[in-house]
Amino acid sequence: MKQMDADIIVVAAGxxxxxxxxxAAEKGASVVAFEKAATTGGAANMGMGPLGVGSHQQRExxxxxxxxxxxRKHMYFTxxxxxxxxxxxxxxxxxxxxxxxxxxxxxxxxxxxxFSAPENTRAYSDGEFPWHVVRPEGGGVPGPRAASxxxxxxxxxxxxxxxxxxxETPVK
Numbered sequence: 001m002k003q004m005d006a007d008i009i010v011v012a013a014g015x016x017x018x019x020x021x022x023x024a025a026e027k028g029a030s031v032v033a034f035e036k037a038a039t040t041g042g043a044a045n046m047g048m049g050p051l052g053v054g055s056h057q058q059r060e061x062x063x064x065x066x067x068x069x070x071x072r073k074h075m076y077f078t079x080x081x082x083x084x085x086x087x088x089x090x091x092x093x094x095x096x097x098x099x100x101x102x103x104x105x106x107x108x109x110x111x112x113x114x115f116s117a118p119e120n121t122r123a124y125s126d127g128e129f130p131w132h133v134v135r136p137e138g139g140g141v142p143g144p145r146a147a148s149x150x151x152x153x154x155x156x157x158x159x160x161x162x163x164x165x166x167x168e169t170p171v172k
Contacts (some may be wrong), residue, residue, distance in 0.1 A: 012043030054095030
């Protein structure tokens with residue numbers, strides 16, 4: 001068994017774990033991230049991009065949705081049966097998260113509707129535009145797996161910060 005020292009350990013290097021590892025390393029912590037798979041990103045590699053409200057892309061596209069309005073719609077849709085503080089933080093910090101990702105080299109092609117589902121089944125009945133679609137690596141038309149370019153940029157940034165990854169290492 002190998003002994004490792006770190007200020008912070010992160011269990012699972014999917015999108016959230018990767019973001020946590022980066023945030024800790026940006027604050028100066030030594031970080032080891034354990035991942036059961038052979039690469040970072042998890043299911044996020046299959047997507048097209050993250051949600052963000054209040055980003056500069058939305059302002060440039062004249063999208064008027066505010067973090068407060070998104071929060072209110074979310075709370076109404078969930079019948080207030082969720083942790084309001086977490087949901088509020090999520091929306092009010094999401095625009096800054098888009099800027100944070102851009103600082104790592106993530107590029108976005110634009111902002112799209114959150115859902116293309118029928119009106120009665122989607123959280124935003126008027127089809128809000130919070131979904132920031134990642135520019136695929138090498139350009140091209142965005143589609144499924146476009147977010148893998150975001151995961152790659154985040155992983156490279158984490159490595160530059162000194163985050164150590166232990167792949168194919170499940171942890172409990």
